[in-house]
Amino acid sequence: MAKVKLITRFFEIEDANLLPIYEANGGYAAARKVVTESWPPDKIFSTVKAANLRGLGGAGFPAGMKWSFVPKDAEGPKYLVVNADESEPGTFKDRHIMLKAPHLLLEGAIIAACSINAEDIYIYVRGEYYQPTQSLERAIEEAEDAGFLGKNIFGSHKNIKVHLHRGAGAYICGEETALLSSLEGFKGWPKLKPPFPAVKGLFSKPTIINNVETLSYVPIVIDKGPEYFAKLGVERNGGARLFGISGHVKKPGVYELSLGTPMRELIFDHAGGVRGDRKLKAVIPGGSSCPVLTADEIDVNLDFDSLAKIGSMLGSGGMIIMDETTDMVKVLLRICRFYAFESCGQCTPCREGTGWMTRIMERVASGEGTSQDLDDLYDVAGMIGGNTICPLGDAASLPVLSFVKKFRAEFEAKVSAAKVPAASGKKSAGEEI
């Protein structure tokens, strides 16, 4: 278990973003095989299922299984949508793929489209990603010219067209139902499920949404075989993934490691350890919505199930490292502000709750908070999770719950016990009379 070079292989080859170089390095062999050998959908998704490829956008849903949810008898168009909105704080891996290996993504998307018989692929790229968008535009043009996209791809009877759609600055559009609304020309408001997009998605047609990285592993799974891929990882967590590591670390960047690699190995061996050789204080393991880990909790393996077991998440693989000098109150305030700003406002618990949490945290951070505030914060956070249309509510509350619980002493130190409102009647910890 360690460093692998599946996607990152292409990062190291000069100009692998260009079609001739990508092809010379084995590119498009998998898509050509699937298309020219007319693989039936079942064969594609059972291969991907056997590889145990998990969705790498955050939720970790098995990729092959998701594709099999598209009703076989559905008439009319079906769509594949690529989620390239990458906006979860701490996450930057998809940007690297789009810049350096755009054809790998396109190839994976072609294969996924074949598995659901989709003729149109929409790639939803976040608006701020100008260079990645240009890189994709160029790759799409090259692939069209080569006959890998467009009509009769690879000389077959299949037609697949790729459309690029630029987002315009709204984190919530990364959530799949919001993304579809946004693609249709609406505000990016999430919708209740069911109906699931696989049944009724984009323009009310069956739609599969996958993350950039998930799709980029698909050609590799086909090339190397599902057994090889599955074995690289651990049980139910096949293969590898890109970990983005940033914050107080010596060598921030993207590292591709097999799933199940110890977190300590990533932080200290690959990323060089904590900046300035200071002590590690905390780690946010997979994007800012994942519960924070203390330095004592990092002896965990990097796979979806292991992180779930200790009450956190592997999420998007965007890891943020914090050293001993970090003010956890300030970090949590920053996270609270983010979710309050990005809440779409449809659900009362999320809209009001994120605002309350931010205001309480502003008080606490400025030294005007009370112990009661900490209890309230905890209560409010507890009331949001599970009571909303989309998981942004949970994303906003999980950091609060984990920061306050795990770094309570630091939060306590910030609040002045003397200021407990008389009306509350509650005595707070640390209060002295």
Next chain:
Amino acid sequence: MSVSFPDKEKKRVEEIIEHYPQKKAAIGDVLYLAQKQFGHISPEVELYVASLLDLPASYVHQIVTFYTMYLENPVGKHLMLLCNNVSCMLCGAEDMLAKVEKKLGIGPGETTKDNKFTLWTVECLGACEMAPCLMIDDKLYGNLTVEKLDKLLDSVE
């Protein structure tokens, strides 16, 4: 002055619409096109975009206000997006903000007197490995220090 696209942009609108089974879905890119052409999305521009896509102007307005990258108001010649999310904050985003404030005399949301720069503080730009980072127009700059930022600001025309 009545608002209207030159022929080339009009053709581009048709091409954008081609990508979707429903005209409304083209609104995002048409707004970007309009923003490029007219600088920002004024009420007149909203009305014009609405007419191109057979939508009510109020609908276009909703979209413009929902997304942060559509400019309702004019900005300076260069729009600077300074990331202040967690990774950048840990790596010195506050020093970058202080530098910009001191050097250009503007805070978040403000424009320099000579109309050269508008500053926004923004959420994670998806480039945390280069923290602290910022964008000026469509270019990303990372691994900033106060000195590098100073030089960068000087180098912008």
